[in-house]
Amino acid sequence: MNSIKQHINNQSNTTAFKSYPIQFQPILKERIWGGNKLQSLGKELSNDNIGESWEISMIDTDINIVTNGIYKEKSLAELIDLYPNEILGAKVYQKYGKQFPLLFKFLDAKTDLSIQLHPNDELAKKRHNSFGKTEMWYVMQADNNARIILGFKEDSSPEEYLDHLKNKTLPSVLQEYYVKKGDVFFIETGTIHAIGGGILLAEIQQTSDITYRVYDWDRVDDQGNERELHVDLALEAIDYNKKDPKIEYVKVDDESVNLIDCPFFTTNIVSLTSSYEITKNNDCFLVYICTEGNAALVTNGERFEIKQGDTVLVPAQLNNFALQGNATLLEVFINKL
Structure with missing residues (x-):
């Protein structure tokens, strides 16, 4: 079912857990491509290069702390350890254990992100003992002519991809979408992609931080160093088929x-x-x-x-x-x- 308006069909056995909507302290990430638009969402920024606000995370040491109610100052990991069924749900706990299976972020791209992709569950498990990274974007604000890159314009191949990478012409065979507020995109694992400069968006994804960067616009950091690329790892992980990632929808009031x-x-x-x-x-x-x-x-x-x-x-x-x-x-x- 796509709707969560379902009949209550099972009740929790505990009375110890206090049920209320829980909010967390965001974890802010400085990025080479970051800006200061997250301020518009009420985030307190330490500088003008903050690219990500991790809203709910249980990745490695990036675990959010509760900011409201009786569980204030407890971490998400502590809460789930104490109350896995009550917080995650019986079926989620059965499938994922005491791991929060999703990661929620806001992203502010002041300049273009690298062209990148994420491996599927099978590859991520084999190589990194991690989940894969299926994700989606909801555009919250976009400057004029802001665009994203998502997939190949036409079906491609490893040979063609490597040739364009060598000649620094990879962007020429990738599909661009000019975006506006409310646009939604679904990014399956293996889909080559990049968020363009001038975009603020919400990202929902599997709990994973595995990214294969394949082209970074020849950028260097403050020390003149280029960021690491993952060309060899990406080769097997890329989906070379053309995609149609934009999601069309019609809003309905109060539904x-x-x-x-x-x-x-x-x-x-x-x-x-x-x-x-x-x-x-x-x-x-x-x-x-x-x-x-x-x-x-x-x-x-x-x-x-x-x-x-x-x-x-x-x-x-x-x-x-x-x-x-x-x-x-x-x-x-x-x-x-």
Whole structure:
């Protein structure tokens, strides 16, 4: 099912866990291509080269800390260790163990990111003991003529790819999309891609930080060094087939409209103008990303405010609530368990 409006079909056995929408301290990442647009989402930046805000993460040591409620100052890892069923959901815990299986980010590309790709689960497991990295982008703001690169213009081959890489003509055979606010793209593993300068977006992905960089526009850092490329690793991982990654959709007021339903995550968009009520089961957590406006999550007589730039984790055990306000929200969960 693409909708999370499901009948409650199982109840948690514990009363120790307090269910409420959990928010976290973002983890900010300085990047060679980063800027200062994340300030517009309420992030406190230390400089003008912040490229990423990791909103919910359990990758290595990049683990977010709770900022609200009775679990304030606990880490996401601590919470999941204590309450795996209550937070993740019974089916997610059964499939992934005590690992949060998704990573949520905001990205600010002041200049072009490198041309890159991510391996699939099989290759990532074999080479890095990691998940692969299927991901999606929701464009929140784009400067005039801002564009992304996604896949080949036509079906290609390893030989053609290597030839263009050698001659520094790789961008000429890649598909460009000029973007605007609200555009959605689905990036399957193996798809060669790059975010262009002038774009602020929300990214939803598998829990993985494995990236194969194949071309970096001949950039150098402050010390005059080029960043490492991963040409050999990428060769087997690239999907050389032409893709159609742009997702077309029509918003419906106060309803959840499906954008993407893949094995790793399902993402809907909620165009909130008044109220949207949810009754769900305990199989999976929910995450809401507020891309525009202001909302509140109301449950058991309590009201939790959500503003643009907030990312909120709704534990699996929280079954009944309403969203109220005027906002655009991305609604994320795992449907195929």
